[in-house]
Amino acid sequence: MSLKNLPITPLLSVQLDEQQEALFANNELLANLLGETIFNYAGLHIYQTTENLTAASKNYYKTLKHVARENLSLFCSDLTDSEILRVIRSFSIAAALANIAEDVYQTHQQRRVRISNKLQIGTLEKSLQNLKTKGISQEKILEAMEKVSVVPVLTAHPTQVQRKTILDITKKITDVLDQYENVKLKQIDEKEWIDKLNREIQIWWQTSMLRESKLRVTDEISNALSYYNITFFSEIPNLINKFQEISQKMGNSVQNSQSLIPLTMGMWIGGDRDGNPFVTVDTLEKSAQAQAITLFQHYFSEVEKIYRDLSMSITMTNVTEDLQALADASGEVSPHRTKEPYRRAVTTIRDRLVATAYNLCDKNINLLPPKRKNGVDVPYRNSKEFTKDLVIVAESLIRNNSEFLTHGTLNNLICATEIFGFHLATIDLRQDSSVHEVCVAELLKSANILGDYLSLPEEARCKVLLRELECDPRILSDPTIPQSELLSSELAIFKKAKSLHERFGKKIIEKNLISHATSVSDMLEVAILLKEANLAKGNKENEFCDLYIVPLFETVEDLEAAPDILRKWFSLPIVQKWMEKNGRKQEVMLGYSDSNKDGGYLSSSWSLYKAQKELTAVGHEFDVQISFFHGRGGTVGRGGGPSYEAILAQPEGSTDGTIRLTEQGEVIGAKYGNPDLGFKNLEALVSAALESSALTVEDAAWEEYENIIEEISKLSYHSYRDLVYNTEGFSDFFFEVTPINFISGLNIGSRPSSRKKKQTLESLRAIPWVFSWSQARIMLPGWYGVGTAFTKWINDDEKKLEVLQKMYAEWPFFKSTISNVDMVLSKSDVSIFAEYVKLAKDQKVAQEILKEIVTEWELTIDVLKKITKNDVLLADNAELASSLRNRLAYFDSMNFLQIELIKRARKFESIDEIPRELRKAIHISINGLATGLRNSG
Template sequence: MDLKNLPITPLPSVKLDKHQEDLLLHNELFSNLLGETIFRYAGLHIYEVTEKLKEASSKYYKTQKQEARKNLSSFCSDLTDVEILRVIRSFSIFSALANIAEDVYQTHEQRYAKISNKLQIGSLEKSLKNLKNKGISQEKILKAMEKVSIVPVLTAHPTQVQRKSILDLTKKLTDILDKYENVKLHQIDENEWLNDLSRGIQIWWQTAMLRATKLRVTDEISNALSYYNITFFNEIPRLMNKFQEISKTLGNSELKSQALLPLTMGMWIGGDRDGNPYVTVNTLEKSAQEQAIKLFQHYLDVVREIYRDLSMSIAMTNVTEELQKLADASGEVSPHRTHEPYRRALTAIRDRLLATAYNLCEYNRDLLPPKRKNGVDIPYKSASEFTKDLVIVAESLKKNNSEFLTQGKLNNLISATKTFGFHLATIDLRQDSSVHEVCVAELLKSANILGDYLSLSEDARCEILLRELEYDPRILSDPTIPQSETLASELAIYRKAKSLRDRFGDKIIEKNLISHATSVSDMLEIAILLKEANLAKGNEGNEFCDLQIVPLFETVEDLIAAPNILRKWFNLSLVKKWMDKKGRKQEVMLGYSDSNKDGGYLSSSWSLYKAQKELTAIGREFDVEISFFHGRGGTVGRGGGPSYEAILAQPEGSTDGTIRLTEQGEVIGAKYGNPDLGLKNLEALVSAALESSALTAEDANWEEYEKIIEDVSELSYHAYRDLVYNTDGFSDFFFEVTPINFIAGLNIGSRPSSRKKTQSLESLRAIPWVFSWSQARIMLPGWYGVGTAFTKWINNDNKNMDILQRMYKEWPFFRSTISNVDMVLSKSDLSIFSEYVKLASDQETAQKIFNEIAKEWILTIDVLKKITGNDVLLADNPELVSSLRNRLPYFDSMNYLQIELIKRSRAGDNSEELKKAIHISINGLATGLRNSG
C-alpha cells in the first residue's frame, strides 16, 4: 500500500454552538497559559519547538493531506533527549488540560439541560418516558424499580497512569475553570481568576509526572478511595433520594420507597490476587481499614454539620418522645444545650458513632477525633442502629412541621448509611483457579487423603471434594504440618475474610471470584478453602456457604462451556441446600478482556451476549436468579464504551435490574473525578438498569437478527485469529511496533503486565495488549475482523445490506456494537501507525502485516458507512468530534516524538531523559485518548 497516500480517518466538521465556543475559548486559554509557562521555565527554544510541532500537526487537519506530515519525523529526530523530554511534557500537560476543559463543558451542558427541563439520555426522567412510550405499565415500572441494583466495582489495573498529585491538580484547575460563568457576570475578578489558573499550570509544570517507584497496592487503595470525597459520598445519596421520590410519585408507599437501594459500591483493590503477588492478607486488612476510616470521617463530619444546623429550642418547637429519649441519653451538661434537644440528640449519636469507629478502625484511630469526656461510649451494633437514630431525628422534624429541614444533609446521610453501612464498599476476593487447585491438592496430601489430586479426572475431583464437604466436618489444614507459601497465604486470606465479616458485618466481603473457571471442580475447590476458615460447611443439617462462589468465564471457549458448568453446579444437592438457606441466587462474571484478545471484538461481544441468554435460561430452569458481573474496561477492546448503551444492549431479561460492573484505572478518574459528571454517570447506570429490568424477554424477539450475528461473528473470529495467531511473525511484529516493552517497565500499576515471564501473546495480559495498540493509534482489538466478516455476509445476497441497516435501527445490541466500533476507529490513524510499523526489524514481514491491517481498516470503515448511512465516523456524536478536533494535533506530535524515542532506545540510548520522555509520552497519550487500557 502506498504509504504517501494512506486514507485519512473520516471525521465530520464541528458546528459550534454557544457552549462549544466556550470550550474552544477555554482550550485556547489553557494553550496560551501553558505556552507562557513553557517560556518561563523551559525557555524560548522549547516554546518555539512545541509551537512548530503543533502547527505542523494542525496543518494536516486543515489541508487533509498526508503531505503536511512529511517533515514531522525529521523534525523530531533533530531534537536532543533533553529537548524531547521538555516538549513531550508540554503536549502531555495540554492533553490533561483539554480533558479539564471538556469536563467543565460537559458539566455546564448538564446544568443547562436541567434549567431548560431538557430530558437527557441516561436520566431517570428520560428512561421513564422511554418506558411509557413503549407501553410499559406503571405497575411494571414500579416492580422493575424494586429490582434495580447497580454495583460499580472500583479496580486497579496496570494502565492507571495518573499520579495522585496530578489528580489533585486536575481537581483544583477544574474547580477554578468552572467559575468562568461568574467571571462573565463580573462576580469574580477576571485577572485574579486568570492568575489562579496560571498558578495551577505553573505548579503542574514543576510537578513530577511519573512515579519514582512502583505503585503499591496501598497507593491504589488510597487513590480509589479519594473519589468518595469528590463524588460518591454526596452524589450517591442524592441519586438514591431522587429514585425513591420517583417511586413515591408513581404510587409506592413511603415505606416501600425508602426500602429501595438502587446503588451500592464494590471494591477489588486489596482482595484481587489474580496475577498480583503484592495482594496479601495485609492488603485485605488495609483495604477494609482504609474504607472504614474514610467512611467514619465522612459520617462524623456530616453529623457535626447537622448538629450546627439544628439549633432549635424546645421553647419554640416540640419534639417526639423518641427524640427526647435520645437527647436525654447524651448526658449533655452544657447549660447552652439544655433547651436544644436536637443538638443533644446528635451529641449522643456522634458519641456512639465515634465509639463504633474506635472499635472498628483498629489501626487508624489517630485519624479520628478524641472521644467526649463522659460521652456515650456504646458502639452501634450495626449500621441499621445508626440509621434508626437518624430516622428518629428526621421523624421528629416531620411531625413538628419541619419536614423541609430533613431535606439535604439529613436525608442524604440516612441514605448514605443504607448504601455504605459501616463497611463502605463490598470487597471481592479473586484468585486464579490454578492457584486454588494447587492449594487443595496440598491440603488433601498433607491430610493423608489423596497423594495426587491434580492427576484426577474432573468427575473424580468432584467426587472427592464433595465427600470432604458433605461427610467430613474436620478441616484439612494442620498448624503442625509445614505449608507452602502459596497455601499459607491463601488460607490466611480466608481467615482474614472471616475475621472482617465478624467485625464489619457480612457485606464487607460477600463474593469469591474464580478467574479462568472451566469446571465444577474449580468452584468446589473454593468451597474446600472456605471450609478451612469456617465460611462454609456441607455436613448434614449444618450446610452453609457464607461467600457466594462466582465463576469468571473469560475466553471464548470458557463462555461456550459456561452453561454446562452451571447446569452441573445447580444439580448438586449440596449447592441446592446452600441456595435454599442463602437465597436462590447465582452471580456469574463475564470477562470481556480475554475473550476479546482471544477472538476479536465482534466474536467476543457475541459470545458474551449468547452466554448471558443461555445462562439466564438455565437459571429459570433451576429456579435460580442469575445476575451478571461485567468485567468491562475503559476501551472498546475490553468491553468499554458508553455504559448506558451497553446495559440496554444486553439480552432482554438477562439483567433483571441487577448489574455489577468494573470501573477501572483511569476510567474512574474520567467518570467520577468531577461530581456533576459523576452523578450523570451513576444516574445513567441506574436508568439503564431500570429500563432493561422493565423490558422483559417477552417484549422483544431478535431471533432472526441473532442468527445473522452468529454467522458474522464466526467469520470475524476467523479473520481475527488468522491475523493475530496464524500469521507468521505477528508476535514479533506486535512487540516491535508498539511500546509494550516500555509499558511493562512503567510504574503505573502494582500488577505485572504478564502472567508469566515470557515474551508471548499468550502470557500477555489483555489490558496492556489493548493499551499498546491504542498507543500506536490503531486500536486493533476494538475493530479488526469486523469489515471482512460483514463484507463476506453482505456479498452472499444483495438484500443483506438492507437487513443490516434495519438491524442497526431496531436492535440495541447491534446498534451498540456498531457504535463502539465507530467510536474506536475515530481515534485511530493509519498514517501514524505506519510510522510505528517502520520500527520493525523485519520490514518485509512488517509491511505485509501492515497491508493486511490497512485493508481491514478501510473495509471496516466502508462497511460502517453503509450500515449507519453516514459518510463519516461519529456522525451522531458531535461532542466526541469536537473533543478529537481540539486535541488531535497534540496526540500526533506525541506519537511522532514517541516513535523517535523508541528508535533511540533500541539504538542503545539509555539516558535518564530518554526513559522519562518515553514514559511521559505513554502517560500523555493515555490521558488524552481516555481509553488506554
C-alpha cells in the same frame, strides 16, 4: 506501504455553537497559559518547538495531505533527549488541560439541561418516558424499580497512569475553570481568576509527572477512595433520593419507596490477587480499614453539620419521646446546650459513632476524632442502629412541623448509612483457578486423603471434593504440618475474610471470584478453602456458604462451556441447599478482555451475548436468579463504550435490573472526577438497569438477527485469528511496533503486565495488549475482523445489506456493537501507525502485516458507512467528534515524539541501560497519550 497511499480517517466536521465557542475559548486560554509557563521555565526553543509541532499537525487536518506530517518526524529527530523530555511534558499537560476544559463544558451543559427540564438520554425521567412509550404499565415499572441493583466496582488495573498529586492539581484547575460563568457575569474578577489558573499550571509544570517507584496496592486504594469525597458521598445519596421520590410519585408507599437502594459500590483493590503477588492478607486488612476510615470521616463531618444546624430550643419547639431519650442519654454537656435537645441527641449519636469507629478502626485511631470526656462510650452494634438514631431525629422534626429541615444533609446521611453501612464498599476476593487447585491438592495430601489430586479427571475431582464438603465436618489444615507459602497466604485471606465479617458485617466481603473458571471442580475447590475458614459447611446439620462463589468465564471457549458448567453446579444437592439460604442467586462474571484477545471484538461481543442468554435460560430451568458481573475496561476492546447503551444492548431479561460492572483506570477519573458528571454517569447506569428490567424477553424477539450475527461472528473470529495467531512473525511484530516493553516498566499499576516472566502473546495480559495498540493509534482489538466478516456475508447482495441496516435501526445489541466500532475507529490513524511499523526489525514481514491491517481497516470503514448510511465516523456523536478535533494535534505530536524516543531506546540492549531522561520521556509520552485518549485501557 507508501505514506501517500494510506487512507485518512473520515471524521465528522463539527460546526461550533455558542456553548462550544466558550469551550474553544477556555481551551485557548489554558493553552496560552501553558505556553507562557513553557516559555518561562523551559525557554524559547522548547516553546517554539511545541508551537511548530502543533502547527504542523494542525496543517495536516486543514489540508488532509500526508506531506504535512513529514515535518513532525524532522522536528522530533532534531531534539536532544533533554529537549524531547520537556516537549513531551508540554503535550502531555496540554492533553490533560483539554480534558479539563471539556469536563467543565459538559458540566455546564448538564446544568443547562437540568434547568430547562429537557428530557435527556440516560436520565430516570427519559427512561420512564421510553418505557411508557413502549406500553409498559406503571405497575410493571414499579416492579422493575424494586429489582434495580447496580454496583460499579472500582478496580486498579494498570491503565491509570496519573499520579495522585497530578489528579489533585487537575481537580483544582477544574474547580477554578468551573467559575467561568461567574467571571462572565462580573461576579469574579477576571484577572484574579486567570492568576489562579496560571498558578496551578505553573505548579503542574514543576511537579514530577511520574512515580519514582512502582505503585503500591495501598496507593491504588488511596486513589480509588479519593473519588468518594469528590463524587460518591454526595451524588449517590442524591441519585437514590431522586429514585425514591419518583417511586413515591408513581404511587408506591413511602415505606416501600424508602427501602429502594438501586446503587451500591464495590471494590477489587486489596482483594484481587489474580496475578498480583503484592495483594496479601495485609492489603485486604488495609483496604477494609481505609474504607472504614474514609467512611467514618465522612459521617463525622455530616453529623457535625447537623449538630450546627439543629440549634432549636425546647422553649420554642416540641420533640418526640424518642428524641428526648436520645438527648437525655448524652449525659453531661455544655450548660449552653441544656435546652437544645436536638444538639444533645446528636451529641449522643456522635459519641456512639466515635466509639464504633475506635472499635472497627483500631489500627487507625490516630485518624479519628478524640472521644468526648464522659461521653457515651457504647459502640453501635451495626449500621442499622446508627440509621435508627438518625431517623429518630428526622421523625421528631417532621412531627413538629419542621420536615423541611430534614432535607439535604440529614436525609442524605440517612440514605448514606443504608448504602455504605459501616463498610463503605463490598470488597471482592479474586484468584486464579490454578492457584485454588494447587492449594486444595496440598491440603488433601497433607491430610493423608489423596496424594495426587491434580492428576484426577474432572468427575473424580468433584467426587473427592463433595465427599469432603458433605461427609467430613473436619477441616483439612493442621497447624502442626508445614504449609507452602502459597497455601498459607491463601488460607490467611479466607481467615481474614471471616474476621472482617465478624467486625463489619457480611457486606464487607460477599463474593469470591474465580479467574479462568472452566469446570465445576474449580468452584468446589473454593468451597473447600472457604470451609477451612468456617465460611462454608456442607454437612447435613448446618449447611451454609457465606460467600457467593462466582465463576469468571473469560475466553470464547470458556463462554461456550459456561451453561453446561452452571447446569452441573446447580444440580449438586449441596449447592441447592446453599442457594436456599442465599436467596437462590448466582452471579457469573463475564470477561471482556481475554475473550477479545482470544477471538476479536465481534466474536467476543457475540460470545458474551450468547453466554448471557443461555445462562439466563439455565437459571430459569433451576429457579435461580442469575446476575452478571461485566468485566468492562475503558476501551471497546475490553468491553468499554457508553455504559447506558451497553446495558440496554444485553439480551432482554438477562439483567433483570441487577448488574455489576468494573470501573477502572483512567475511566474512573473521566467519569467520576467531577460530581456533576459523576451524577450523570451514575444515573445513566441506574436508568439503563431500570429499562432493561422492565423490558422482559417477551417484549422483543431477535431470533432472525441472532442467527445472522452467529454466522458473521464466525467469519470475524477466523479473520482475527488468522492475523494474530496464524500469521508468521506477528508476535515479534506486536512487541516491536508498539511500546509494550516500555509499558511493562512504567509504574502505572501494582500488577505485572504478564502472567509469566517470558512475554508471549499467550501469557500477556489483555490489558497491556489493548493499551499498546491504543498507544500506536490503531486500536486493533476494537475492530479487526469486522470488515472482512460483514463484507463476506453481504457478498454484494443488496438485500443482505438492507437486512443489516434494519438490524442497526431495530436491535440494541447490534446498534451498540456497530457504534462502538465506529467510535474506536475514530481514534485510529493508519498513517501514524505506519510510522510505528517502521520500528520493526524485519521490514518485509512488517509491511506485509501492515498491508493486511490497512486492508481490513478500509473494509471496516466501508462496511460501517453502508450499514449506518453515514459517510463519516461519529456522524451521530458530534460531541466526541468535536472533542477529538480539539486534541488531535496533541495526539499526533506525542505519537511522533514517542516513535523517536523508541528509536533511540532501541539502541540499548536493555531497558536498564537507557539513560534516565530518555526513559522518563518515553513514560511521559505513554502517560500523555493515555490521558488524551481517555479510554485507552
